[in-house]
Amino acid sequence: MTHHSPDRTPLSLLGLGVMGTALARAWLAAGHPVTVWNRTPARAEALAAEGATVADTAAGAVAANTLVVVCLLDDSSVGEVLAGTDLTGRDLVNLTTGTPAEARDRAAWAARRGARYLDGGIMAVPPMIGVPDSGAHVLYSGSRELLDRHGPTLAVAAGPTYVGEDPGFAALHDVALLSAMYGMFAGITHAFALVRHEDVDPVAFAPLLADWLVAMTPSVHDTAERLRSGDHTQDVVSTLAMQVAGTPTFLRTAEQQGVGTELLRPFFELMRRRLDGGGGAEGLTGLVDLLAR
Template identity: 65%
Template sequence: MRHDAKKISVLGLGAMGTAFARAWLDAGYGVTVWNRTVGRAEALVGEGAEVAATATEAVRASGLVVVCLLDDASVGEVLADTELVGVDLVNVTTSTPGQARERAAWAGARGARYLDGGIMAVPPMIGTPDSGAYVFYSGSPELFAAHRDGLAVPAAARYVGEEPGSAALHDVALLSAMTGMFAGVTHAFALMRGAGAEVAPKEFAGLLVEWLAAMAPAAYGVAAQLETGDYTLGVTSNLAMMVEGNGTLLRTAEEQGVSPELLAPFMALMERLLAAGHGDEGTTGVIDLLRR
């Protein structure tokens, strides 16, 4: 089953699915949509979308089928009774790498070409020029090559390999780093709201963004250490110095009436690494402690 590549079906019209569908409509694609709650399609109909009565009907309507549902289980449920032989299926539903691999095998066994996607954006960024939005894709290289232009319409398309779980892994790794950054930002603002702080939140935000931007390139140093196996490479503030400095961070939190619970787990790992004799290294060795 191969159709016109300029026709796309979107299954799932939450905020993200709707944003994808609208971006393709704006770019002149023929878009068929399906959603369990039919009312969510009404606005898109006014913009030129066709509404499918069933998921099966939507799959049959287009050369590319994009699924954006609540979770991986929903994908299996929605497509359980749908013929997928010859279908080009792109699943941008949030999932784990393991779920992506299982879903790829499931799709392949039913005769479909499959791509998994990890969306690095929020809905308002989709279809917005220069928003910085992009989507990681992994799985069938043939499918990606056939639909590269269409996939790049809502957001930049970054292919990260044939292994189906790669897109989800890239997605979760970056989101995990973001979560750690948010933890640090949260702790910093908590400190500044304590006794003796005279800096307005907006003013402090500027300082914080400037500092985090300056520190972000440290990731390249970690990468270099991992690739060479030399965890002392380029180290200026070694682990022994940082663990000593942690005492000041903890005492300051106590003085300001702020819980250290967002910082404590990482500090504990640093102390374990130091106790194991790695005081002249940076913190890269913590990665090895995390690996089970």
């Protein structure tokens, strides 16, 4: 059983899915008194054995401590679970995945109920939670004062990164980062598909691919500078016109290798549209403005 430390902030945690359970265990291991609640009570049994206090109701969990953390399925679940609770004077930290608009609405909803609000986007998988130097961090937005007050407690689970007063910014940054991740995964998927049926060892190919992706990461900073300046032609070496001229080779190669082009064509079509609109001298950053219509 975990022994609580008297100098550790007590908190309540609502939601004991895989992520919620990992959060609870991190705080318990650090000596924080933790009150937990879950729709399915059986999920709390193991945590009770580790020192958590189990509340019979969500309202009971909220009433137990000033700091209340929710990690539920979605925004609708947050509204349903907290509907019958008294949030007056509570510090509500919402680690439920949602959209920027949902976070802004939830912040206003919490304020009407007398609670201070902080929204969070968890940039980690459960095994990383509470593990020093794992790289886990949580993006926070909303009340800076609230993050300053509870930062040491929240940092036990994962390093806090503040992204702004707008309550929707954590969710916005979260989805933006994950969208880039999925774009990378799409490229990795296509690359491995191209070599899949050749005499190419995927394990031997992997370092070449990984090193190439790392070498391309400075383009993130180049893109940011061009977007800030508004000049999409700044220091461009490979123009959009040059790149569009080369896209048929990628498509023919895929077809000859028996690989679908579903992951490439949408991006190539955007490139063609920007070119047709007069962006031939630009790099690829003009596509950002094309998408952000």
